[in-house]
Amino acid sequence: MRQRVLVLIIGLLVVSVTSAIAVLAYMSRQATIRSLREQQDALTQFAVGTVELGVSTGRFGTVQKFLSDLAANPLFAGAIIYDADSDVLLSVPDDFEIPSSVEQEALTTGGSVVAGDLAYQAEALEDQGEVIGYLLLAVSFESINREARGALVVTALVGFLILLPVTIIIAWILTWMEKRLRERELRLAEVNREIEIMLNNLDEGIFTFSPSGTVNAQHSSRARQLFGIMDFENATFSQIFDTDHDTIAEFQQWLALVSTPRFLANWEHFEQLNPIRELISEGDGRPRIITVRYRPIIEDDSLKRIMVLASDVTDQREAEAALNASKRDRESEMARILSLVQNDRSSLDGFLEEAKQHADRLLTIESLAGTSDDDWTDLCRDLHTLKGNAGSFGFTELESIAHRLEDVIASVREGKEAQESAKWNEERDELLAELDRIEEVRKRLYSSGHDRMGIDRRGYERLLSEIRDDELTDTREIQRQLWNLDALPFATFCERYQRILELYRQRHDARIDDLQVDTPDQSIHRTFCDVFDDCVMHLVRNALAHGIEKDEVREAKNKGPGLIRIAYEESAETAQITLSDNGGGIDPEAIMRIAVERRIITEEEGAALSEDERIELIFRSGFSTQAEANDISGRGVGMDAVRTQIEEYGGTIALDSQLGEGLTVTLTVPKNAVR
C-alpha cells in the first residue's frame, strides 16, 4: 500500500517536472515569436526599400528573383507589387490577400493599401516621384507557431527521453525495495508462524495484554482451551477470567499499581496482590483448576505488556491429594504398628477383644430412630471406653473414628436423625475396617509367636520421619524397611542361651565362662531368630552336655574354664550362625562304636568309614550319645532333628571337630528361602 502511494507520488512528480519544462520551453518560444515580430517589422521596412530600388532601375526580373528568394524564407507569407509602368498590381502568390494588420503597418509607414479588389493607391509613393512599385510583405505567424509547436514536441520528447530512464531507475529501485520489503514481511510472517506454533505447542495457556487493559490477539492455542475464549483480541477480562465485576475492578486496580516503576521493579512480590491467581474452569466435564501467573514485558524501563501464563493443575492437585492420602495411610499404618509394638501382647489382646465386642454391639443397631434412651447410654459408654482405650494404646485413628461416632449420636439425639443416618453407617463401617486393619498388622507382627516385638525404636522414628518428609515413597521399600525393623541385636537374641548356660553352671557347679557373643551388635531379624532358635538351643545344650569336659577332666588336661562362643553373620544371600566350644571335640571312634551299639550301622560298615564319615553318624536318626534325656540336653531331639530343620530352609550344617580341642558347628540358611 505504502509503496503504491510512493510510486504515485513519484509519477506525479515526473509529470509535473515534464510539464514545467514544457511550459518553460513554450514561454521561451513565445519570447522567440516576439523577437521574430520585431524582425518582421524591420524586414517590412527593408523590403519596401529594396523593391523601390529594384523596380526603379527597371530590372523587374531582379524583383521577381528577390521575391522567389523571399518565398523560400519560411517567414514569408506573401507580397503585392505595383508596377507603375504597366500599371499592374502583382501579388505573390497569386491569391495572396493583404492581412489587415499588415495593411495598417504599411499605411503608418507612408502608403495606402487596398486589398481584395486590387484597387491599389500609392499616392504617398508617387509623391516621391520615382517610385514605380510597392511591395507589401507579410510574415506567416502560422509557420512560426508550427515551428514553436515542433520545438515544444521536441523539448517534451527530449525531456521524456531523459526522464524515462530516470523514471525506470526509480521504478526499479522502488520495485527492488518493495521486493525486499515483501521478503522481510514474509520472514516476519514466518517467525510469527514459528512463534505461533511454539505457542500452540506449549502446555501453558498464554496471552498478553497491555497496561491500558487491551488484550492482544496473539495467544497460545492452549489458552483458548483453558479460558474457553476463541477471539482474544475482542475479549474482555471478565470474559477471559469468567469472574464478577468487583474482581475485575480489583484486577484493574492491581494493574494500575504494578504499572508504576516502583512496583514494577519488584514484580514477583507485588504479583501476590493480584486477585486472579487461580480459577476454576467449568468447561465440559469435571471442573479444572487453573493457576494464573503474570510476567511483565518491559521495554525502555516501562511496562509494555503483561504476559499471562495459565496452567491446568487439576491432575497435579489430584496427584498431590492422592499422595497425601497415601502418606496419611502409611502414617496410620505406622501408627498402628507403633501402637502394637509399644504395648505388651496380653493387654493388647484384651483391648482388641473388647473393641470387637463394642463393634459387634454397634452392628446390632439397625435403625438409629428406634434406639431407646438406655441403649443410647450404653452405646455412648461403649464408644467412650473404646475411644479412651484406643487413645491410651496409641491407636489414634480408631480414637478419632470413635469420637466422630459420638458426635453422630449427639446429633441424632438432637433430632437430626435423617441426615445423620448415612454418616452413622459410614463411620461405623470405618471403625470396623480400622479394627480389621489393626488385626491384620497384628497378625503380621506376631506371627512368630513372640509376646513383644523388639522393634528398633530409633530406626522406627527415622523411618517415620523419612515417610513424612517424602524421602521414602515406594511402599515396597517401606515394607522392606519395616521388615528390617523387626530385628534385634544378636546379643539380645543370645540372652536365652546365656540363661541355659547359667542354669547348667549352677546345677553342676562347673567352671564355665559366660557365653561369648562375638557379634553382639549384629542385628538379626525375628524370622531368622525363629529359624535358628531351636537348633542353637540344641547345640548349646549339646556343647554343655557332651562337648565341654567335666572340670576334673579339664584340669587333668590342663585346660582352662569351659567356653562357648557364638557369632551371627549375614551376607547378601545367607544368614549364618557359628557356635563353637573349647571342649573335647567329637571322637570318631566313640561315635562309630555307639552307632554300631545302637544298630545304626554294622561293625563292618563302621570299619569301612573314614573319620569324617564316622562323625557324620551323629546326624543319623536314632543316634543319641546319652541314654536319658536330661534337663539340659533336651527331650530326645538329636542332631538329625537339627539338620532336618536347617535343610527344610535349604540350609546346611557343617561340623569342624578338633579332637581334644573343641567343636565348631556352622548353620547356614539362604535368606530368600525365609523371607
Place this chain on the structure above:
Amino acid sequence: MAHKILVCDDSMFMRQKIKQALQDAGYEVVGEAETGVEAIAKYQELAPDLVTMDVVMPEMSGVDAVHEIMRGDAEACIVMCSALAQKKLVTDALQAGARDFVVKPFDDSQLLSAVERALQ
C-alpha cells in the same frame, strides 16, 4: 544513624515480633500504636522514618490511617502488614501511598526485605 520506626498493630504479640525483628536488624523502634488514630498521632509526634501498619485495627483501619498520614506527609514511608486474604485492602493502601507490604505470617527476613525496599 539507625532509621526510626513506628510499629502499628492491635496485637501485642505481633508488635513484639515486629519490634524484635527490627531491633535485631539494627533499626530503632521509636514507638508503637494499637489503633489507626494512635498511629496518626504518633506519626506526627515522633516523625519516624518508616511505619509498619497493620491493615485491620480498631477505631481506624490501617488503610484509612495511610490516607491520613500521606495527606500530612506525602513523603511518608509505610509498610503494610496484612493477612493473605486482605489483598484488596493492601492494594488500596499501596494506591494511597504505602510503599510495600508483607503478608502474615511472615518470617523476619521477609519483613526486613520489605522495610529495606521501602526505605530505598
